[in-house]
Amino acid sequence: MLIALIVSLLCPCIWSLDNGLALTPPLGWLTWERFRCQTNCKDYPKNCIGETLIKEMADVMVSDGYKDAGYEYIIIDDCWPASKRTSEGRLQGDPERFPNGMKALADYIHSKGLKFGIYEDFGKKTCAGYPGSEFYLKMDSQTFADWGVDFVKFDQCNADPHDMKYGYPVMEFFMNKTGRPMVFACEWPLNNLVKKIKPDFAAIRKTCNMWRNYNDIEDSFDSVLSIINYWAKDPYNMSSYAGPGGWNDPDEIIVGDFGLSHDQERVQMGMWCMFAAPLLLSNDLRNIRNSSKALILNKRLLAINQDPLGIQAKAFNLGYVQVWTRSILPLGSKAVAVLFVTDHYPGKGGNYIKVTYPLSIYGITDGKQYDITEVFDGHSMGTHNTSSILTFNVNPTGIFMFTVKPV
Ligand SMILES: *[C@@H]1O[C@H](CO)[C@@H](O)[C@H](O)[C@H]1NC(C)=O
Ligand SMILES: *[C@@H]1O[C@H](CO)[C@@H](O)[C@H](O)[C@H]1NC(C)=O
Ligand SMILES: *[C@@H]1O[C@H](CO)[C@@H](O)[C@H](O)[C@H]1NC(C)=O
C-alpha cells in the first residue's frame, strides 16, 4: 500500500502507456542474439527457429528455476512467419518449423505458466524479409490476440523513418482495441537514432512499454561496453523517461553465451539491473555454465532490477572508474556499481584497481548510519556513515556493486 503510494507519487506513470503491464522491467527469454535467423532445421535440429526450440526452452525455464526467479516471457524474434500470408491476408507460422501453428505453441507456453511473445515489423517486410505489418496493423493485432500473444516486439526495418511517430501509436491503438493486454516493445527510438532524428521520448513512453535506443547487442564485451557508454552519456535525457510502465531497452542479456569472461558477465548482468532494463535472456538455457546461471538467478541483483521505484541509474567518472548510482527502496537507500572501464580509460590492464573513497562520494550526505552489502555474494561490508571510508577492489573489465540502506 505504502509502496504503491510512493511509486504513484514518484514515477512518471501518468504519462505512460496505460495497459497495466511492465510496472517493473519485463523478465524473459528471446531468441534473437543467440539463435538469430537459423531456419535450417536439417543441419541445426536443436537450434533452428521452430517449435522444438521454443518448447524445450519453456520446459527448462520452468524446471531449472528461471520461472520461479521471475522470468516469464518466452519470445520468438524474426523468422517465425511463413513467407506468405494466408489467402485472407493473415500471418501464419512457417508450416515446416511450426507444424502445429502459433496458437498451439502459445497454449503450450501458457500451460507451463509462462507468457508468449512474438515479433513483427512496422515496415513492408521484417528485417529478415518476412511479411511485415504495413497496411495490416489491425489484422495483425487481432491475429496476435487470437493466438494468445502476451508481448509484441515491433521492429522498424523497411519503413519510412518519418512514419514511426504515426505507425507505432496506430499499432498500439489496434492492440488496445483487441482487449488483450500485450507488452509493446518498440524499436522506434533506434530507428530515429540511425536516421539522426531526435526521438520524442514523451510520445514513445505513451505508446510503448519498452523501447530499444541503441544498436543490437552482439556476443562480445566491446558490444556490451558500447551500450554502457551510450547509457552513461544519457542522450536526450532518456533516463528520465524510464519508470513503471515504460523502460529504456539496452537489448538482450548474453550471459551464458560465448563472448564474455566471468567478470564481464557480472558487468552485463549488474549494469542491466542498474539500468532498470528489461532482462531478456538470449542464451541456451539447456546448456549453460553454473556460474552464468547463478548470475541470472541472483536474488540481490534481481531485487535491484525489479525495485518498484524503477529509477534508472546515472553515471559519473571517478578517476579510473565509472560510478553508477540509483535510488531504491526502502527510501533513502541506493544501489551503487563501480566499473573498471570508462569511456576515457579502457581498464583492460592486468591487475585490479583499489577504490577507496568516503561514502559521501556516492551521494550519501546526511548524518545517518548505513548498512553496506556487497551485491553479488551478499556479504556485509559493515555499518558506515557519510565520512567513513569504503575500500574495495575492482578487476579489469570488472564491476563491484553494493547497496547502501539506512540502519
Ligand atoms: C486500452 O486503453 C485504455 C485507456 O487508456 C486502458 O484503460 C485499457 O486498460 C487498455 N486496454 C488494453 C487491453 O491494453
Ligand atoms: C534533463 O532533465 C533534467 C531534469 O530531469 C534537467 O534538469 C536537464 O536540464 C535535462 N537535460 C537536457 C539535456 O534536457
Ligand atoms: C553445476 O551444478 C550442478 C547442479 O547443481 C552440479 O551437479 C555440477 O557438478 C555443477 N558443475 C560444475 C562444473 O560445477
Ligand SMILES: *[C@@H]1O[C@H](CO)[C@@H](O)[C@H](O)[C@H]1NC(C)=O
Ligand atoms: C562516523 O563514524 C566514525 C566512526 O566510524 C565516527 O568517528 C564519526 O564521528 C562519525 N561521523 C558522523 C558524521 O557521524
